[in-house]
Amino acid sequence: MEKILTLLTASVIFAFLAGCGSTAQQGQLERFIEAHVAKVGPLTTESNLVYWQAATTGKAEYYDKYSKLQLRIRRLYCDAQDFAFIKEIKESGRIKNARLNRQLDKLYYAYMRNQVEPELLEEIVSLDSEIQEQYSSFRGTVDGEKVTMSDIYIILTTEKDCRKRELAWKASKQVGNAIAGDLIRLVKLRNKAAQEIGFDNYHTLSIIAGEQSVKELDHIFGELCESTTEPFVRLKNELDIILADSYGITVEDLMPWHYHDPFFQRTPLVYEQDLDEYYKNQDVKELAEEFYAGVGLPVDDILARSDLYDREGKYPHAFSHDIDRRGDVRILCNLQNTERWMETILHELGHAIYSKYHDHNEPWLLREPAHSFTTEAIAMFFGRLSRNAAWMQVMLDLSDEERREIEGVSEKYLRFQQVLFVRWALVMYNFEKQLYADPDRDLNDLWWELVEKYQFIKSPPGPVDAGWASKLHFTSAPCYYHNYMLGELLASQLHHYIIHKVFKLESGRDISYVDEKKLGDYLRKKVFGQGALYHWNDMIERATGEPLTPRYFIKQFVQ
Numbered sequence: 001m002e003k004i005l006t007l008l009t010a011s012v013i014f015a016f017l018a019g020c021g022s023t024a025q026q027g028q029l030e031r032f033i034e035a036h037v038a039k040v041g042p043l044t045t046e047s048n049l050v051y052w053q054a055a056t057t058g059k060a061e062y063y064d065k066y067s068k069l070q071l072r073i074r075r076l077y078c079d080a081q082d083f084a085f086i087k088e089i090k091e092s093g094r095i096k097n098a099r100l101n102r103q104l105d106k107l108y109y110a111y112m113r114n115q116v117e118p119e120l121l122e123e124i125v126s127l128d129s130e131i132q133e134q135y136s137s138f139r140g141t142v143d144g145e146k147v148t149m150s151d152i153y154i155i156l157t158t159e160k161d162c163r164k165r166e167l168a169w170k171a172s173k174q175v176g177n178a179i180a181g182d183l184i185r186l187v188k189l190r191n192k193a194a195q196e197i198g199f200d201n202y203h204t205l206s207i208i209a210g211e212q213s214v215k216e217l218d219h220i221f222g223e224l225c226e227s228t229t230e231p232f233v234r235l236k237n238e239l240d241i242i243l244a245d246s247y248g249i250t251v252e253d254l255m256p257w258h259y260h261d262p263f264f265q266r267t268p269l270v271y272e273q274d275l276d277e278y279y280k281n282q283d284v285k286e287l288a289e290e291f292y293a294g295v296g297l298p299v300d301d302i303l304a305r306s307d308l309y310d311r312e313g314k315y316p317h318a319f320s321h322d323i324d325r326r327g328d329v330r331i332l333c334n335l336q337n338t339e340r341w342m343e344t345i346l347h348e349l350g351h352a353i354y355s356k357y358h359d360h361n362e363p364w365l366l367r368e369p370a371h372s373f374t375t376e377a378i379a380m381f382f383g384r385l386s387r388n389a390a391w392m393q394v395m396l397d398l399s400d401e402e403r404r405e406i407e408g409v410s411e412k413y414l415r416f417q418q419v420l421f422v423r424w425a426l427v428m429y430n431f432e433k434q435l436y437a438d439p440d441r442d443l444n445d446l447w448w449e450l451v452e453k454y455q456f457i458k459s460p461p462g463p464v465d466a467g468w469a470s471k472l473h474f475t476s477a478p479c480y481y482h483n484y485m486l487g488e489l490l491a492s493q494l495h496h497y498i499i500h501k502v503f504k505l506e507s508g509r510d511i512s513y514v515d516e517k518k519l520g521d522y523l524r525k526k527v528f529g530q531g532a533l534y535h536w537n538d539m540i541e542r543a544t545g546e547p548l549t550p551r552y553f554i555k556q557f558v559q
């Protein structure tokens with residue numbers, strides 16, 4: 001043995017030792033992951049189940065239990081020794097196995113963002129869950145009468161009486177005033193935690209831990225702002241005339257409550273045709289079920305476990321929930337037979353099938369979407385169909401004439417909706433960035449400054465309140481909103497690729513996607529199956545031939 005060693009050159013010895021070290025480290029890492037997943041896996045499933053109970057009942061005891069479980073999970077990720085171990089392995093660059101490396105990345109960022117004093121962490125988690133509970137059970141009032149968000153949407157989309165609109169809009173903001181103080185306290189606690197880890201603030205930390213960069217995001221949002229200003233002004237001027245006319249007021253008198261959504265993040269249904277007309281005698285749940293089965297991505301098992309209709313105390317919006325990374329996937333909705341809920345159920349089921357079709361042979365840590373925005377992209381890809389004339393014709397059994405009628409209008413809706421969403425996302429992204437950079441500034445003024453700048457909506461007369469805080473995302477999904485925008489960009493990129501490369505068509509004009517099994521095959525193979533095995537931009541490049549780009553979104557909706 002000795003003799004052989006002396007014959008070896010220095011470089012060979014080095015290579016040998018490096019290889020050996022790498023194998024040893026690989027073994028250590030594998031054992032670490034095994035022990036980690038044995039702890040975190042069951043806790044995650046339990047916590048997901050309790051959250052489901054909380055959201056479906058609104059009961060404080062479940063929110064309480066959920067908050068405790070979240071804390072236990074986060075405590076695992078707080079362990080400084082574990083983090084030191086992971087950091088050392090990551091920085092050594094010795095793990096050559098790609099699958100193991102991705103798990104290492106996942107662990108690294110999950111641990112990094114949790115390197116916070118336990119007391120501070122506990123404070124953050126319990127305040128967060130307290131605000132969410134308040135939010136979920138809060139009901140605004142109109143003339144002293146309690147109203148649900150569904151009631152408010154009905155008033156904002158149908159009422160002609162401006163006073164009633166104003167009251168309903170204000171009712172939608174009351175929850176913001178009720179929780180704003182706590183929310184700002186939470187923002188400061190989150191910042192304190194981020195600073196402990198060495199970041200300027202929580203916003204910066206979140207972006208980096210999400211494997212993204214502020215510079216890159218600023219660049220994308222800058223490009224989107226520039227390309228949408230002119231088309232948005234044109235579309236909005238046209239809308240303002242129609243809206244003012246419908247209320248019998250002048251364009252100058254238009255106030256935030258005259259738009260059909262509390263935040264003007266959705267297109268008002270005001271053109272010559274109301275898409276709700278097409279859905280009111282349909283069953284949106286059945287339509288969604290039939291459609292997904294037709295593209296080879298059946299959702300009957302998901303729907304059977306889901307909670308679909310409005311109830312007192314229940315969480316008022318919608319989400320999709322992967323309970324156990326083994327196929328127990330559910331959605332929560334508050335369905336009505338309207339276009340809005342058609343979109344929502346298609347959207348949430350989009351998230352759900354992404355989770356359902358992860359390859360269960362992949363390791364637990366990788367059995368999730370490549371990124372939160374890649375699952376948004378799939379959800380949006382399907383959600384867009386609720387306004388797509390070709391899709392509506394097949395699904396709703398419409399005549400060619402009806403389809404043409406819709407086409408003239410719905411194309412405008414889609415285009416307007418997307419341009420409008422860019423402007424809204426610009427408000428959210430920039431507000432949140434500044435919220436974390438300086439939570440002590442006058443945030444109510446900042447909010448309206450940005451709304452006027454990007455959405456061209458005047459602030460209401462008199463002192464402004466903290467209505468912005470009624471946007472739940474500030475509490476429950478902080479520093480996340482930009483991902484919805486990236487999701488739209490990717491949805492367009494996938495659509496373009498599928499039309500041209502998978503279906504080999506010249507244009508997407510007539511594509512309804514109905515009964516196209518090739519769509520399901522492509523998504524399962526190129527997007528869903530591998531889960532988080534690749535960095536999100538690698539996954540996108542493998543699936544579409546190039547990294548994420550705003551080009552196809554701009555081409556589809558803006559130009």
Ligand SMILES: [Zn+2]
Pocket residue numbers: 347351376379
């Ligand atoms: Zn979503």
